[in-house]
Amino acid sequence: METETVALAHPFDLAATLNSGQVFHWNRHEDGFVGLIGEVPAFLAQPAPGELRIDSPQPGAVKKFLALDHDMAAIRRSFPRRDARLAEACDFCPGLRILRQPVWECLATFITSSLKQVSQIRGMSLRLRAEFGRPLPFRGAVLHTYPSPGTLAEAGEAQLRACQLGYRAAYLHRAAIDIASGALELEALRGRSTSEVRAALRGLHGVGAKVANCVLLFAYERIDAFPVDVWIERALRQLYFAGSTGVTAKAVREFAGHHFGPNGGYAQQFLFHYARMTGLKSPDRD
């Protein structure tokens, strides 16, 4: 076990990042958080804004996961000038980071996300881990790894349904089979173009445009990917199309696809967080 204290070069907000709907299994522990990055356990705390404490057998893997190297100033400079709404969303939480997640658990988790609230996604994820994952004692707690595709394939759809996945159990089970069988190799996709990865992911039953974009953004480091969900669509309509009626969902997606540029995924995350935290919630009126 190593303990390392990192002096942060760029704005970083640990709590906001771990609670921003990218990952769903980190738990508060003492003055920080415990969780797993794949098979690597970690305790993380941020005693001061510019300081991060990492307790982990593999601190290097943790730093990579947290994307501490992302140059936030450069990312913000790449955003459209004169976009005051986006600037406000960035200023609301400048330390938000897009993580580099292990691919399978990211994919699997977002497959189960459809028509669920963040807290419910978390519940499903934790139940799957507790039921089918490998227990890993760490700092007095017991963490559970995310179950492998083979494990979930073998478990069967009914067992997954028992973890309260509803109709998502069939999606996850079929995806697990496709990956366990080698029909789709997630790691081999790393070297392919974004559109190729997207097409491969969408070949899985239960993976549509939104989930594919989440996996591209949160696991394959495709920072231009811009997932459009109900929150983002609401936020975009309110912030960029206020007063315009009859704007189609497709028009909103197309706007999102070109307006924010090569780091659009970060813009999405800033807007998503801003919308959720400030309760930009009221149903879509004009």
Added chain:
DNA sequence: GCTCAGGGTCGAT
């Protein structure tokens, strides 16, 4: 108790 929406996607028109 009952209604309703919740980080969507599929299959049929």
Added chain:
DNA sequence: ATCGACCCTGAG
């Protein structure tokens, strides 16, 4: 391209 169905749980 548009539209209802889909499992089920917690909040109102």
